[in-house]
Amino acid sequence: VERAIVYSNEGRLALDWFEGSARTEPDGAAVMAAVPVDAPTVQPTRLADVERDHILALLRRTGGVIEGPRGVAKLLDMKPSTARHRIARLGIRKSEYLD
Structure with a gap:
């Protein structure tokens, strides 16, 4: 209803x-009976793609700083070594976030 x-x-x-x-x-x-819903067809996004885009945006915002109070690791609430590992695992290159 x-x-x-x-x-x-x-x-x-x-x-x-x-x-x-x-x-x-x-x-x-x-x-x-079930009411049909005309939902728009949305291409599913992989979690890794969302994570990559988010970390890349943070790297751009911090100027590539990973450690310290204004670094990506702090923003993601993880250790700097973990942040570096994720960046490497997701294939993020410095050329993607540094001018």
Whole structure:
């Protein structure tokens, strides 16, 4: 019902909207059929790609600084050695974040 209200005009539902969408279970209980949702097709993003983009953005923001109070490791709440390992594992090169 909530979804129907969201998709309805002006937040109101007409009773004819529900016609043909209910069925009865063997025990006599009425059950609503699933309402199709026209969701946009989105290409799934790999977690590694999201992580890479995030670390790359932080490296650009910090000017490539990894250690210290303003470094990438601090922003990611990890040890500098872990940050360096992630940067290497994700194949991030200095040329990608330094001018």
